Amino acid sequence: xxxYEHILIRYAELSLKGKNRKFFxxxxxxxxxxxxxxxxxxxxxxxxxRMFVQLNGEDEEKVSDRxxxxxxxxxxxxxxxxxxxxxxxxxGALWAAKDALPEGNxxxxxxxxRTNKDFPIGSQEMNQIVGGHVLRNMNHLSVDLHxxxxxxxxxxxxxxxxxxxxVIKASGGLPVGTSGKVMLMLSGGIDSPVAGYLxxxxxxxxxxxxxxxxPFTNERAKQxxxxxxxxxxxxxxxxxxxxxxxxxxxxxxxxxxxDNYEMTxxxxxxxxxxxxxxxxxxxxxxxNGESLGQVASQTLESMYAINEVTSIPVLRPLITMDKLEVxxxxxxxxxxxxxxLPYEDxxxxxxxxxxxxxxxxxxxxxxxxxxxxxxxxxxxxxxxETMKIHxxxxxxxxxxxxx
Amino acid sequence: xxxxxxxxTTIPYPEVIDTFSTVARSYFANPSSLHPLGKxxxxxxxxxxxxxxxxxxxxxKEIFFTSGGTEGNNLAIKGTARQLQKRGKHIITTxxxxxxxxxxxxxxxxxxxSITYLTPDMNGQVSAEQIExxxxxxxxxxxxxxxxxxxxxxQPVEETGAILRKYPKIVFHVDHVQGITKVPLSxxxxxxxxxxxxxxxxxxxxxxxxxxxxxxxxxxxxxxxGQQEKGxxxxxxxxxxxxxxxxxxxxxxxxxxxxxxxxxxxxxxIEREVSEIDGVVMNSPLNRAPHILNFSILHMKPxxxxxxxxxxxxxxxxxxxxxxxxxxxxRVLSSLGFSETRASSAIRVSLSFDNTKDEAIYFVKxxxxxxxxxxxxxxx
Numbered sequence: 001x002x003x004y005e006h007i008l009i010r011y012a013e014l015s016l017k018g019k020n021r022k023f024f025x026x027x028x029x030x031x032x033x034x035x036x037x038x039x040x041x042x043x044x045x046x047x048x049x050r051m052f053v054q055l056n057g058e059d060e061e062k063v064s065d066r067x068x069x070x071x072x073x074x075x076x077x078x079x080x081x082x083x084x085x086x087x088x089x090x091x092g093a094l095w096a097a098k099d100a101l102p103e104g105n106x107x108x109x110x111x112x113x114r115t116n117k118d119f120p121i122g123s124q125e126m127n128q129i130v131g132g133h134v135l136r137n138m139n140h141l142s143v144d145l146h147x148x149x150x151x152x153x154x155x156x157x158x159x160x161x162x163x164x165x166x167v168i169k170a171s172g173g174l175p176v177g178t179s180g181k182v183m184l185m186l187s188g189g190i191d192s193p194v195a196g197y198l199x200x201x202x203x204x205x206x207x208x209x210x211x212x213x214x215p216f217t218n219e220r221a222k223q224x225x226x227x228x229x230x231x232x233x234x235x236x237x238x239x240x241x242x243x244x245x246x247x248x249x250x251x252x253x254x255x256x257x258x259d260n261y262e263m264t265x266x267x268x269x270x271x272x273x274x275x276x277x278x279x280x281x282x283x284x285x286x287x288n289g290e291s292l293g294q295v296a297s298q299t300l301e302s303m304y305a306i307n308e309v310t311s312i313p314v315l316r317p318l319i320t321m322d323k324l325e326v327x328x329x330x331x332x333x334x335x336x337x338x339x340x341l342p343y344e345d346x347x348x349x350x351x352x353x354x355x356x357x358x359x360x361x362x363x364x365x366x367x368x369x370x371x372x373x374x375x376x377x378x379x380x381x382x383x384x385e386t387m388k389i390h391x392x393x394x395x396x397x398x399x400x401x402x403x
Numbered sequence: 404x405x406x407x408x409x410x411x412t413t414i415p416y417p418e419v420i421d422t423f424s425t426v427a428r429s430y431f432a433n434p435s436s437l438h439p440l441g442k443x444x445x446x447x448x449x450x451x452x453x454x455x456x457x458x459x460x461x462x463x464k465e466i467f468f469t470s471g472g473t474e475g476n477n478l479a480i481k482g483t484a485r486q487l488q489k490r491g492k493h494i495i496t497t498x499x500x501x502x503x504x505x506x507x508x509x510x511x512x513x514x515x516x517s518i519t520y521l522t523p524d525m526n527g528q529v530s531a532e533q534i535e536x537x538x539x540x541x542x543x544x545x546x547x548x549x550x551x552x553x554x555x556x557x558q559p560v561e562e563t564g565a566i567l568r569k570y571p572k573i574v575f576h577v578d579h580v581q582g583i584t585k586v587p588l589s590x591x592x593x594x595x596x597x598x599x600x601x602x603x604x605x606x607x608x609x610x611x612x613x614x615x616x617x618x619x620x621x622x623x624x625x626x627x628x629g630q631q632e633k634g635x636x637x638x639x640x641x642x643x644x645x646x647x648x649x650x651x652x653x654x655x656x657x658x659x660x661x662x663x664x665x666x667x668x669x670x671x672x673i674e675r676e677v678s679e680i681d682g683v684v685m686n687s688p689l690n691r692a693p694h695i696l697n698f699s700i701l702h703m704k705p706x707x708x709x710x711x712x713x714x715x716x717x718x719x720x721x722x723x724x725x726x727x728x729x730x731x732x733x734r735v736l737s738s739l740g741f742s743e744t745r746a747s748s749a750i751r752v753s754l755s756f757d758n759t760k761d762e763a764i765y766f767v768k769x770x771x772x773x774x775x776x777x778x779x780x781x782x783x
């Protein structure tokens with residue numbers, strides 16, 4: 001019975017990052033350690049532009065599942081360790097090839113590297129021995145030196161031989177924590193969690209902001225957002241979620257602003273409040289789930305009128321994506337099923353049947369001039385509630401003793 | 404008290420009853436209610452679902468809470484049959500099944516389905532080959548008990564699953580009510596589509612069970628009603644029962660790790676001792692589940708033995724509790740080709756992880772006494 005001994009990790013763009021490289025590597029290593037916390041026996045180390053995860057008996061598949069979600073990893077390969085004997089190397093190679101290629105007509109190639117010159121067989125000859133052994137023992141397999149489905153690599157080193165075959169593609173991107181911090185505007189819909197995921201992919205850390213308008217939005221809507229953030233922690237580690245009490249602001253807007261500008265003005269307030277939070281939390285940008293032209297508030301004219309209130313960068317990772325593309329990502333990362341739960345968020349209450357799709361920023365300014373903007377923003381931020389969201393299934397510690 | 408009737412039901416763990424009581428008191432709200440109390444109840448429900456899923460090594464969305472084994476089997480079988488009847492009307496099962504499966508099949512037969520009942524060999528086992536031979540282009544479902552509740556014989560679930568992988572349109576249901584915690588079975592590795600378990604067989608409370616439904620599979624519900632359990636099983640969730648089931652499952656699996664082997668030792672010892680009694684024939688095969696032992700004491704009415712043992716505070720049963728009230732020969736035993744005498748004189752001893760060697764010694768000694776006393780009275 002063979003087992004993988006360690007996992008070899010290749011990283012994506014960060015090998016290009018010049019002077020920052022060390023910082024990137026350290027961040028990636030600590031993110032990997034964080035992601036592999038549930039496996040106490042695992043050890044990580046790095047050398048020569050690669051990282052190694054020593055499994056020490058932990059389950060390779062489960063560890064791999066976690067590694068797939070760590071941004072900054074391009075791909076990884078589990079490796080078998082075998083003693084320095086021809087037979088053991090052949091058996092290990094066959095086992096790794098079978099694991100990488102379950103069935104069907106496939107191609108492979110072998111390359112042997114022999115850094116241990118005490119090993120009596122040369123690498124050319126070993127290529128043929130290993131390749132021959134695998135070919136004899138697997139059906140529907142042939143050699144293709146140029147475009148093989150899998151590349152079986154054997155490294156004969158001082159203490160043992162290492163064999164890798166399977167290449168598992170990871171998420172790519174940059175290690176979370178290498179690109180600064182942003183505030184994520186999280187409504188509870190399908191789009192904003194995907195925007196958060198894509199932002200994390202580019203290496204930012206996130207603090208989530210949710211606008212909550214009790215009693216018009218209920219506890220379930222808030223819970224939904226907590227659950228969404230929990231999913232995002234799988235990719236971005238522990239995260240703060242700021243719950244902004246928005247009822248008073250919405251009520252004031254509803255009284256003061258004509259129906260068809262209510263949405264525009266509400267969005268302007270959301271952006272102002274988020275900017276304030278960014279300032280407090282030393283974040284240098286805002287991420288939201290807007291996609292050009294998707295709804296009334298996301299036309300270019302709307303964005304122009306809304307974006308006017310801030311000079312902080314507003315990043316819109318979904319800007320060019322179709323709804324269906326967004327849904328595909330939402331399903332893949334596990335936020336879709338939570339997002340479609342039918343609870344109202346603050347964007348859907350109070351809204352008139354018709355909003356302006358082409359609002360004029362001057363009109364928005366004029367309607368707002370009757371409101372004490374600064375005071376409203378400050379008072380809202382003062383009453384804000386912040387929670388720390390951790391990964392794991394313990395929504396409520398009080399439950400644990402029941403089980 | 405020596406309680407050896409654990410296949411009928413187990414003694415609930417006190418901690419499980421405490422959990423039931425706490426949840427019933429503190430989390431009484433309807434998980435579908437919008438207010439915070441409802442939200443809290445719903446969170447607890449989700450938490451329990453995740454726990455059960457992780458213990459069974461499946462996805463949380465594949466766990467459906469039911470009222471127990473009978474409902475689970477009915478929902479799996481009738482739910483599949485009605486959902487897929489346009490595709491075909493043939494179902495394969497065995498003659499070893501629990502009455503909830505057997506009678507659900509009979510009902511479907513009345514509705515125009517054709518059912519193949521596979522006959523087991525003398526060891527109480529059907530073969531995966533028998534199943535493959537019975538498959539037709541009309542077959543929509545294979546339903547099989549993993550561990551026979553009467554005999555303790557084990558069915559080739561893994562092999563059947565492997566064969567059915569070649570027939571992706573055939574749904575594979577396993578009644579795992581007797582096997583759970585005692586006979587390890589990986590739902591995913593065995594390619595099982597539907598799997599029934601029931602809480603009170605692993606020291607939980609009556610009225611709770613789980614039906615595992617592989618993701619993507621649809622069932623026609625038995626009840627009409629709300630959207631609880633994705634509409635497969637409408638009705639307000641029995642939260643206290645569900646949480647207590649989860650606790651019982653966790654505790655039983657914790658024990659299983661080191662107790663399965665000693666359970667087998669204990670029942671093997673009883674088997675050897677009881678075999679020495681004159682007139683005793685073993686009905687359970689050698690290769691059986693560790694906790695169930697079925698034997699006949701020929702020409703002795705099993706009800707009388709049960710009664711006599713009970714007078715000495717020992718509790719065993721005749722056959723399946725769900726069919727013990729009709730005094731006919733056991734349907735399952737008869738299907739193995741056992742004579743009427745043998746099939747109508749069966750005693751079932753069923754153990755739990757908590758039974759001890761001392762209890763077994765007392766049981767064997769008492770049984771020997773009873774048999775020899777009765778021999779003097781009964782004409783053989």
